[in-house]
Amino acid sequence: MKKLLTIGLKDLRVAFRDRAALIMLVAPFVLTLAMGFVTGSFSQGGSGLERIPIAVVNQDMGDLGAALTSWLQDESMRDLLEVTLLDDPAQARREVEDGRHSGALIVPEEFTEDVILNPDASDGNGGASLEFFTNPGEPIRANIVKSMIDRFIGQVEIGVVSSQIAVSGLVQSRLIQPQDVLTVGREIGERLVTQAGDLSLITISLGDIEADEPDFNPLAILAPSMAMLFLMYTVTSVGGRSILAEREEGTLSRMLTTPTGTAQVLGGKVLGIVLIGVVQVAILITASSLLFQLDWGDPLAVIILIVAAVIGATGWGIVLAAFASTPGQVSNIGTAMMLTFGLLGGSFFGGVGFEGLLGMLSKVTPNAWAQEGFLTLAQGGAMADVYEPIAGLLLMGGVLFAVAVVIFRRRGLNRS
Amino acid sequence: MTNIIETQALTKRFNGAAEPAVNEVSFAVREGEIFSLLGPNGAGKTTTISMLSCLLRPTSGDAKVAGASVTNAPHQVKEVIGVVPQEIALYPKLSARENLYFWGRLYGMSGGRMKERVEEVLEIVGLKDRAKDRVETYSGGMQRRINIGVGLLHRPKLVYMDEPTVGIDPQSRRNILDTVLALNEQGMTVLYTTHYMEEAQELSDRIGIIDHGEMIALGTLPELTQLVGEQDIVELGITEEHSRPELIKALSAVEGVREVKAANGNVRLIANDGNAALPDLITIANAQGARISDISVQEPNLEAVFLHLTGRALRD
Numbered sequence: 170m171k172k173l174l175t176i177g178l179k180d181l182r183v184a185f186r187d188r189a190a191l192i193m194l195v196a197p198f199v200l201t202l203a204m205g206f207v208t209g210s211f212s213q214g215g216s217g218l219e220r221i222p223i224a225v226v227n228q229d230m231g232d233l234g235a236a237l238t239s240w241l242q243d244e245s246m247r248d249l250l251e252v253t254l255l256d257d258p259a260q261a262r263r264e265v266e267d268g269r270h271s272g273a274l275i276v277p278e279e280f281t282e283d284v285i286l287n288p289d290a291s292d293g294n295g296g297a298s299l300e301f302f303t304n305p306g307e308p309i310r311a312n313i314v315k316s317m318i319d320r321f322i323g324q325v326e327i328g329v330v331s332s333q334i335a336v337s338g339l340v341q342s343r344l345i346q347p348q349d350v351l352t353v354g355r356e357i358g359e360r361l362v363t364q365a366g367d368l369s370l371i372t373i374s375l376g377d378i379e380a381d382e383p384d385f386n387p388l389a390i391l392a393p394s395m396a397m398l399f400l401m402y403t404v405t406s407v408g409g410r411s412i413l414a415e416r417e418e419g420t421l422s423r424m425l426t427t428p429t430g431t432a433q434v435l436g437g438k439v440l441g442i443v444l445i446g447v448v449q450v451a452i453l454i455t456a457s458s459l460l461f462q463l464d465w466g467d468p469l470a471v472i473i474l475i476v477a478a479v480i481g482a483t484g485w486g487i488v489l490a491a492f493a494s495t496p497g498q499v500s501n502i503g504t505a506m507m508l509t510f511g512l513l514g515g516s517f518f519g520g521v522g523f524e525g526l527l528g529m530l531s532k533v534t535p536n537a538w539a540q541e542g543f544l545t546l547a548q549g550g551a552m553a554d555v556y557e558p559i560a561g562l563l564l565m566g567g568v569l570f571a572v573a574v575v576i577f578r579r580r581g582l583n584r585s
Numbered sequence: 586m587t588n589i590i591e592t593q594a595l596t597k598r599f600n601g602a603a604e605p606a607v608n609e610v611s612f613a614v615r616e617g618e619i620f621s622l623l624g625p626n627g628a629g630k631t632t633t634i635s636m637l638s639c640l641l642r643p644t645s646g647d648a649k650v651a652g653a654s655v656t657n658a659p660h661q662v663k664e665v666i667g668v669v670p671q672e673i674a675l676y677p678k679l680s681a682r683e684n685l686y687f688w689g690r691l692y693g694m695s696g697g698r699m700k701e702r703v704e705e706v707l708e709i710v711g712l713k714d715r716a717k718d719r720v721e722t723y724s725g726g727m728q729r730r731i732n733i734g735v736g737l738l739h740r741p742k743l744v745y746m747d748e749p750t751v752g753i754d755p756q757s758r759r760n761i762l763d764t765v766l767a768l769n770e771q772g773m774t775v776l777y778t779t780h781y782m783e784e785a786q787e788l789s790d791r792i793g794i795i796d797h798g799e800m801i802a803l804g805t806l807p808e809l810t811q812l813v814g815e816q817d818i819v820e821l822g823i824t825e826e827h828s829r830p831e832l833i834k835a836l837s838a839v840e841g842v843r844e845v846k847a848a849n850g851n852v853r854l855i856a857n858d859g860n861a862a863l864p865d866l867i868t869i870a871n872a873q874g875a876r877i878s879d880i881s882v883q884e885p886n887l888e889a890v891f892l893h894l895t896g897r898a899l900r901d
Contacts, residue, residue, distance in 0.1 A: 175690040179676070186678040186719075419674035423735075426638045426668040427691040428660055 172429050176437025180411060181444045190407045194445070197392075197399040198453045202460070220251040223314055224261040224273040227254070231281020237321055238276070250314070258300075265302050272314050275300035284325060388463050393543035394516040396453050397536040400446050400479065401510050404486035405503030408442030412490040413499050435577060439570070442486055446479035466546025470555055474542045474562075481535035481562035484569025485510075491576035510534040538562050589743050589774050590614035590637065594646035597632050606632040608798040609646065614776055616742075619769050621785040622778040623887060624795035625897075630778040631671060633795070634747050637776070638668050651742060667741030671748045673728045674735075677721035681712055681731045684720060685738060692739040702738055709764065710734040726757025733764065743774045750784065762788060782887040794891060801894050810885040813893040816843060817859030818886075821852045822879030823870065832873045839865045848898065855889065 184190040225241060227234040242252050253270065255261045261273035276299060277283075283298075299322070301315055415421040415438075424434050454471065457463040465471045485506065493499045511517050513527065514536025531537040542558035591613045598605040607629040614620040622630045635641040637648055639659035647654055653661035675684050685703045689695075694702065707713040710730040720728060729749060736744050746765065750758045765788055769775055779785055785792050786806055794802040794809070802809055823832075833852070837845045841857040856862040859882035870877055883889070892898055 172691060175687065179679075179687050182683075183676055183678045419670050419672040420676065422635075422640055423668065423670055423674040423688075424691060425640055426663060426666070426670075427688070428663040428693060429691050430660075 172433045173437045173440050176424070176434065177440030177444050180408075180438065180441025181448065183411075184407060184441075184445050190403075190445075193399060193403050193407055194449045195452060197395040197449065198456050200395050200399075202456075220247075220249060221272075221314055222251040222253065222270045224253050224255050224264055224270045225276070226256065226258050226261050226273070227276045228258075228278045229276045229280040230278055233281035233284055233325065234276040237318075240321060241274075241317075249317075262302050265304050268304060271304050273300075273302040274314075274318065275302070388457060388461055389465070389547035390540075390544060392453060392457050392463065393540050393547075394536075396450050396543075397478065397482070397514065397539050398507060398511045398516040400449060400482050401485070401507040401536065402503060403449055404442050404446050404479070404482045405489050405506055406500045408438075408445060408483065409486035409490035409493070409503060410496045410499040411441070412438050412487075413493060413496040417496060431577075435574070439483060439487060442483045443476075443479050446483060447475060450475045450479065464547065465543065466549065467551055470546050470550075470552040471543075473552070474539065474546065474555055474559055477559040477562035477566075478535055478539035478542075480566035481538065481569075482566075484566040484573070485535070487573040488569045488576075491573040491580070510536050513537070515540060532561065533565075535562055535565060538565070586615045586617065588613040589616040590620075590648065590650055590776065592633075592637075592646065592648040595633065595636060595643050595648050596645045597629075597636060597641060598644045604798065605644070606798050607636070610795070610798070610800045611646075612793050612800055612803055614743075614774060615790075616774055617769075617772060618790040619765065619775040619777060619788050621789040621792045622776070622795050623780070623782065623785040623792050623891075624778075625780050628780075628795045629798040630780075630795055631747055632798075634668075634745050634776070634778060637662075638666060638745060639663060665742045667736035667739065667744040669733050669736040669744065669746040669749050671751060673725075673732050675720050675728065675732060678719060680717050680719050681707065681723075681734075682716040684731060685734060688735045689738045694739060702740070706734040706737055709737065709767075711760065724754075724757075726753045726760070729753050729757060729761060730764075733761065737768065737773075741773070743776065744768065745776045745778075747778050748780070749777075750779070750781070782891075786887055792887065794887070794894065796891075796895050802890065806887070809887060809890045813855065813885055813889045814857075816855050816857055816885060816889065818883040818889045818892070819854045819856055819859040819862065819866065820879070820881045820883070821854070821866065821870065821877050822850065823847070823852045823875045823877055824850055827873070827875035829873070829875075832870065832875055835869045835873060836866060839869065842866075844892075844896075846892075846896065853892065853898070855893065859883075 184194065223241075225238055227238045229235065238252075238254065240246070241250060246252075255264075255273075258273075258275045261270070261275065264270050265273045280299070299318065301318065303315070412421070415424075421434070425431065454465055454475070458465060486503075489499055489502055489506065493502065513531045514534035515531065516536045538558040538561040542555040542562075545554050545558075592611050594609040594611055595607060596605055596609050597607045610629070610633060622633060624630055632641065636643050636655060637650060639655050639662050642656060647656050649655070650662045651665045653665075655662050676687070679687065682703060685706060686699065689699045689703060704713070707716050710733060712727060712730060712734070715723065715727065720731060723731070733746070733749055736746070749765075750761050753761075762784065765775055765777065775788075777784075777788060789806070791803065791805055792809060793800050802812060833845050833847060836842060836852065836854060839856075839862055841862050842854050843857070844855040846853050854862075854866070863880070863882070867877065867880075888898065
């Protein structure tokens with residue numbers, strides 16, 4: 170065990186003195202830091218997103234514009250939006266250009282009329298439309314507001330379609346006459362519009378941010394994704410590569426001329442990779458906790474999950490080293506593996522994975538298991554809630570180590 | 586004197602190779618001596634050392650190091666040997682002292698014993714002043730010296746040095762050769778491989794000449810030079826275009842000349858008395874129209890032995 174630790178700590182020390190490896194160690198943190206600035210998490214104490222300032226110009230003569238404006242100013246939105254009501258669309262646009270607002274929503278005069286009487290907005294002949302001007306420098310904030318408005322519009326469209334079906338049904342059942350369709354339709358439409366403006370029907374949902382969970386930080390999704398993405402690179406291109414590099418540089422042979430067994434040397438190398446991986450993820454977690462007040466959840470569960478994630482990922486690194494012949498091969502395949510696993514495991518989509526066959530395939534990636542676990546813990550889950558991802562990752566690591574040992578035994582650790 | 590190494594028909598055949606890299610090599614190294622394996626590149630020296638270090642498993646045959654078999658008791662063998670590999674097997678990002686501590690731990694050392702020994706080794710290799718510097722900042726010669734130092738850390742009874750002077754400046758080479766002699770004076774047995782005849786001549790108590798994986802001669806320097814008798818090597822600098830078969834035939838006919846061979850812009854001859862044969866050799870060369878650019882006469886040495894045994898020069 171002493172020799173394992175000696176080899177593992179040596180690898181950690183060498184990694185900290187290697188500029189390229191050091192960059193990889195801090196890369197996920199730097200990237201998350203950048204995302205923190207973009208999403209406003211850095212400047213905020215406690216909650217995730219900073220309030221997004223938007224200007225709203227409601228020119229609508231009907232009820233729908235008022236309902237939308239009222240909804241945006243509702244108490245439940247106060248943690249997310251800072252709404253300024255203006256009268257002049259030109260002024261609203263200017264203020265967005267000046268950077269005073271992240272976006273400006275212009276509700277046109279005939280908005281309610283168009284939604285109810287001419288709902289087919291996609292036919293190119295008019296229809297209802299909202300104008301939303303955004304600040305190109307703040308794309309994420311603009312997208313958040315846009316998707317909230319889309320949600321509102323979605324509810325309205327449901328109301329409109331419902332009214333059309335209802336009117337059509339009334340005509341077919343001859344409960345109303347065709348000449349009364351316009352009047353009845355308007356009446357039903359206005360009622361549904363009012364209901365659409367009813368907050369009980371609308372839940373604010375942007376990805377995983379919900380109105381009733383305003384304190385959830387989007388970095389809790391982004392940071393583990395970045396961590397797993399770069400962890401895969403580290404365990405393959407830094408860790409797995411180091412076995413091949415030691416073989417090429419003769420230090421592996423030299424280790425084997427000392428009274429140190431092959432299993433001890435391999436175990437030490439694996440420990441080194443695990444230590445480097447743990448340090449990388451720990452840097453990200455510690456720094457994001459301190460700088461962004463990001464709550465990763467139950468500390469003990471987080472630590473165990475980190476170790477499990479690194480072991481799962483290291484398994485892939487060792488298997489790669491066992492199959493490859495040169496450090497260059499490990500680097501190339503390692504990069505491809507990082508990208509493939511990142512896509513398959515959902516690291517590029519904020520931890521959102523695939524469903525169906527791809528979803529099943531994603532379970533071969535440590536990314537999918539670990540992100541699921543981190544998200545569960547960040548949402549307040551306990552240790553018992555992450556037993557499955559932890560077990561999945563440990564099993565993955567165990568199986569892959571066994572495969573690597575078989576290959577190393579067959580081909581020789583020193584490949585001579 | 587007891588033997589610290591005994592090999593019996595040691596053989597290594599690599600997968601797919603037509604010929605074995607080492608073929609039934611048997612020799613013994615006595616405790617306390619410097620034994621050199623001399624041979625050209627690719628002769629099988631490093632493969633032999635690798636089998637004696639338990640890095641390679643022999644295809645057949647066996648070797649005993651300090652009484653332990655390299656095939657059956659590799660751990661025991663590794664306890665008594667120190668290995669200085671041909672390549673610089675160090676961590677460039679670590680300092681010399683950090684490297685020594687790392688390797689010392691792998692040799693099972695710790696605590697005050699290791700601290701004391703690391704400082705001693707730094708003294709032996711003359712790098713105490715630079716001990717804190719990273720190895721990557723060292724010259725090639727300094728790296729070679731630390732590379733040797735690692736092999737000495739645990740005071741091995743037997744140290745293998747595989748071509749430790751390759752690619753370094755004359756001053757560093759001198760330093761390394763002096764270190765080898767000093768270690769041997771302290772009682773350490775040294776198995777030294779080289780393709781430099783001069784090093785083998787200067788250092789060795791006994792020399793084994795190896796070529797194409799076979800031990801072709803073994804003995805002390807006088808015993809080996811006896812193989813070619815009291816013969817000299819005469820080298821004539823004659824360009825290849827002038828080294829025609831007629832010239833070689835004419836030179837071979839000179840009295841006292843035993844062998845003639847043309848290679849790399851030289852005509853090399855073995856003669857009973859080089860100085861006596863020289864006037865006739867020059868006359869014949871002139872008569873054949875061959876311009877001589879250089880002449881040297883060497884007394885019997887390992888080069889002559891190798892030439893005599895293989896028909897090739899060591900560096901061919």
